[in-house]
Amino acid sequence: LNLAVGERGVVDLKGALQGMLETHLQPDADLRDYEESLKRWKFTCTVHCRELFGRLRLRFGITPRDYCTSLRNYKNERFDGGASGAIMFFSDDSRYIVKQMLPSECRLLREIAESYTTYMEEHPDSLLVRIVQVCTIRIYNETLHFMVTENVFYRAAHGRYDISQIYDLKGSWVNRNAKALPKGKEARCRLCNNKYVVGSRNQDCRVGAKRQHKAENTLKDNDLTDKLYLPDQFKERLKDVLRSDTRFLRNNNIMDYSLLLGINQRPIPTEGMTPERPLPSNVAAGPAKAELAPSPPSQSMNCRSSEELALPGSGGVAPMPFHVVDEGGMHSLLVIGPGTYYLGVIDVLQRWDYNKMLERFAKFVLRKDMRGVSCIEPEAYRERFLEGIFDLLGDHEDLRRPPPLPPTPSAGHPWASLFPSVSSFKSLPV
Numbered sequence: 001l002n003l004a005v006g007e008r009g010v011v012d013l014k015g016a017l018q019g020m021l022e023t024h025l026q027p028d029a030d031l032r033d034y035e036e037s038l039k040r041w042k043f044t045c046t047v048h049c050r051e052l053f054g055r056l057r058l059r060f061g062i063t064p065r066d067y068c069t070s071l072r073n074y075k076n077e078r079f080d081g082g083a084s085g086a087i088m089f090f091s092d093d094s095r096y097i098v099k100q101m102l103p104s105e106c107r108l109l110r111e112i113a114e115s116y117t118t119y120m121e122e123h124p125d126s127l128l129v130r131i132v133q134v135c136t137i138r139i140y141n142e143t144l145h146f147m148v149t150e151n152v153f154y155r156a157a158h159g160r161y162d163i164s165q166i167y168d169l170k171g172s173w174v175n176r177n178a179k180a181l182p183k184g185k186e187a188r189c190r191l192c193n194n195k196y197v198v199g200s201r202n203q204d205c206r207v208g209a210k211r212q213h214k215a216e217n218t219l220k221d222n223d224l225t226d227k228l229y230l231p232d233q234f235k236e237r238l239k240d241v242l243r244s245d246t247r248f249l250r251n252n253n254i255m256d257y258s259l260l261l262g263i264n265q266r267p268i269p270t271e272g273m274t275p276e277r278p279l280p281s282n283v284a285a286g287p288a289k290a291e292l293a294p295s296p297p298s299q300s301m302n303c304r305s306s307e308e309l310a311l312p313g314s315g316g317v318a319p320m321p322f323h324v325v326d327e328g329g330m331h332s333l334l335v336i337g338p339g340t341y342y343l344g345v346i347d348v349l350q351r352w353d354y355n356k357m358l359e360r361f362a363k364f365v366l367r368k369d370m371r372g373v374s375c376i377e378p379e380a381y382r383e384r385f386l387e388g389i390f391d392l393l394g395d396h397e398d399l400r401r402p403p404p405l406p407p408t409p410s411a412g413h414p415w416a417s418l419f420p421s422v423s424s425f426k427s428l429p430v
Contacts, residue, residue, distance in 0.1 A: 048106070048134040049113040057132050059121050060150070067132075070095050071148070087144070095154045096132070098146055105349035106145040109134055112252050119248050125237070127259075127345045128245050152344030153262050161340065164265035167219045168258045171381075171388025173372040174363075176221040189213040224261075227394030228341060235393050238343075242389060245345055246382045255381040256350040256374055259343060259389055266339025270332060352378050 057067060073092035086100035101109070109116075109131070120126055130150040137144045156163055170176065181187050183199030196203045196213045205213040230238065242259075249257060323330050350356070360375040376384070 044138045046136045048110050048136065049117075052113050052117045053131065053133050056117055056120055056130070059124075060130060060132070062132065071098075074098075087146075090151065094151055097149050097151050099149065101134075101145040101147055101349065103143075103145060104351075104353075106134065106136065106147075108254075108349050108351055109147065115248075115252070123241075123244060125241050126245055127241055127343055128248070128348060129344055129346045152260050152346070153342050156262060156264060156340070156342055161264045163262040163342065165219060165263045167221075167224050167261040167263075169221050169224065169261055169389065169392075170256070170258050170374050171221065171385040172374045173221055174368050174374070176372075176374075178217055178219045178223050181215050181217060187213075187215040187217075189215065221388065224392065226338075228261075228338070228392050229394045230341070238393070239386075239390060242345075242386060246385060249348060250378045250382045253351050253378055254348060255352050255356070255376065255378045257348045257385075258346055259385075260346045262342035263338050264340040264342070265336055268335045268337060268339075270335055 057064075070091045070093050074089045075092055075094075077089040088097060088099045090097055113134075116128075116131070120128065120130070129152070131147055132150065133148040135146050137146065153163055181198045185198050186195055187198050189196055189205055194205075194213075196205075198215065203213065246257075249255070356375045360370075360373065363373050363375065364370055371384075374381075
């Protein structure tokens with residue numbers, strides 16, 4: 001915690017937060033239950049904008065009893081959470097995240113609390129992170145600001161769906177690549193929350209498949225190379241919601257926010273997607289069978305419809321290898337791809353201030369591509385953010401287009417359609 005209270009202070013901080021939440025959510029709670037703890041640890045707590053965020057919890061369908069029950073126990077405590085190194089931990093049911101804020105973020109949130117509450121009440125489909133409580137804790141000589149938010153991936157965790165990939169998308173491209181973790185570096189597993197050494201074989205994950213750890217490594221814009229394919233009505237609705245959310249942030253002079261994207265990879269059987277057909281009659285049954293069949297050579301090298309491969313200079317047909325009968329290869333019975341997308345707009349508490357202006361100037365001095373850096377004024381940031389996200393949304397018509405036909409084989413070598421460069425060998429000097 002970087003506090004002079006030691007390990008016992010960590011435990012008491014969690015207990016104090018729990019006491020604070022229960023006290024301020026239940027007006028008739030007895031404060032005497034917490035007096036001894038508060039006196040011993042010199043602890044004070046201030047809950048900000050209690051009525052406004054209370055309205056939001058009710059709007060989100062969160063009852064005081066359920067809220068207190070969720071936050072009664074904690075897990076995944078992290079004292080180096082995120083890029084800022086803030087204190088962060090999850091409720092036991094993974095629904096809520098308690099995260100430390102900077103003093104400037106706390107001031108901004110208190111300023112926009114009323115407009116934020118009104119906007120979230122009027123826009124139930126908003127992707128903006130759901131903030132449900134804000135408080136300031138003073139313990140000894142330290143002042144800590146915390147906010148409680150709903151976890152964007154709560155429904156995935158509740159349904160026990162594994163989030164295979166997590167992306168933090170800003171629409172920018174300068175320094176927007178995730179760094180690969182080198183072997184020997186200590187990392188945290190996103191499945192079991194334990195630390196492990198990358199590349200070590202002596203540590204097993206008690207949760208992961210094959211007992212393998214998965215590093216908690218959030219990917220960025222340049223790492224996402226595939227488009228997101230959504231039903232047309234959802235895609236247009238998503239665009240409208242993002243336009244509205246970013247307009248609210250721009251009006252409050254906020255920038256540097258991100259679209260948090262979680263992808264659940266799902267195995268999809270291909271049985272029934274491709275027509276089954278018997279193997280061609282001239283498929284080799286084994287390496288010992290090499291007799292030539294007296295049938296004429298095929299005029300097409302599309303191996304899905306061809307049953308023969310002519311040998312150059314011979315009048316016969318060679319046995320077809322079994323591993324080239326489907327489009328020059330073998331069809332898979334299982335395809336693993338995106339099954340569900342989980343989305344939310346996070347990091348919405350950064351204003352365009354003098355610090356960000358200085359950061360932009362520093363990157364200009366370092367000769368960075370100023371169009372692609374993340375620090376940019378709110379209006380330009382919004383336009384680039386929307387352009388980048390909309391470009392990731394694939395056109396549904398692309399999925400309906402048939403795959404391109406294989407190239408027409410040129411005269412000469414029979415393998416020319418599979419390896420087009422083979423035909424060019426004829427022109428090379430021997």
